[in-house]
Amino acid sequence: MGNLGVLERLMMDILWDSTAPLTANELKDALLRPAVSATPGKPLATTTVLTVLSRLETKAFVTRDRSVRPHAYSAVMTRAEHTAGLMHEVLGQVPDRQAALARFIGSVSPQEAETLRHLLGVAPSDNA
């Protein structure tokens, strides 16, 4: 993760925590807050903020409202939605995606769970 990667992360965190869409200038100010910034007090150029925003837009993390001036940016999905989508893939619930990923435990077959539960003497759960 390079310098831009760090900024992407910082700006996504701000957008995820924000209740309303933000303009590039509002984001720039938010980045100055000591709680967020790695180097508090050192302002970023607006062009840098816009560059990172356009990268995030290309990657479909951020959407831009062009009907207002200046443009307002907001996150496409919440952090939790992104995480849920990724874990869904990782757990193999999306066919043929991340299939070669080495997971500690991949999918567990109902028979396997049932065998272990049977051996345990635990009553079968209702959703089994």
Added chain:
Amino acid sequence: MTIAALLLGTIAVLLAGPVPLLLGRSRWPARSPGVALVLWQAIALSGGMSMIGSLLLYGLTPFGTTLAQSLVALGGNLTAGTLPDGTSFTHMLAIGAAILLGGHLLLNLLATFVRAERQRRHHHTLIALLSDPLHGQPGMRVIDHPAPVAYCLPGAGHSATVLSNGLLRLLDADQVRAVIAHEQAHLVQQHHLVLLAFKSWHSALPWFPIANRAENAVALLVEMLADDHARRIVDDQTLARAIALVGFTLAGATPPPDKEADAAAQAAASASDRNLELAVEPEHPAHQILPRVARLVNPTVPLHYTATAGALTVSAVLLVGPALILFGA
């Protein structure tokens, strides 16, 4: 050259059916997963080489008496636009099939790796945005998700081991150390390359049941290898309990308390005759937990070194033999 083509054809048929079936049914791979992994790779490579080589040699018989000579003659015939006497339609068909099969397998391998690399890069981006480092280690990431998930994400210079909050809540410190050691073994031993190669083989030949079996068998062996690495860091019981706990929870069952997980692990092992049926019929990718737990609770003795040497010799012969037949023909 006809004899060489027949010989290679026989090897190809053996390696496409009876040999992998036999290896898939045998029990020793759980004792020495590394040796079995070498053998699976030798079988796959040798099988492909024999099949293509056999078709090629048969198709080239009218062109000359050795592979090199007939290839040169084929080149001359191609430019002249003629065919030597005795060339039949089946010879041409065999040459075409050899080229198609070889090209198909290689292109599929390439496409699988390119696609995986793209997915991996996208995954790294998501992980950088969504996860936080564990104890300040940049290669260890924690992601906020309730399911107990652990996996590793290889990448040139920036491999990551990803753990979920759900996993950290479910397991105690020693069990987490076991999981981390397991994932690090995947990264260090570059298991994703083997998995991808077999995945590509399977996707290139989706109608070929052995390719599916091989992919699942290799996936299980790779997990056992990583387990073996984790066993050097923590004791077998800790690792077995971690596997059982994560497995239960992922299956949607309530995780049992420690004692019960132990009992389950013990029971899984003592009833191993029945459960190992899952290990010896690995046609389903999900049937991978019980065999892993069983060999941790009832530790198996690794193969004797003479058996290991024998299996490795067989692998070497499988690789060198068809090449010698092909280029010696």
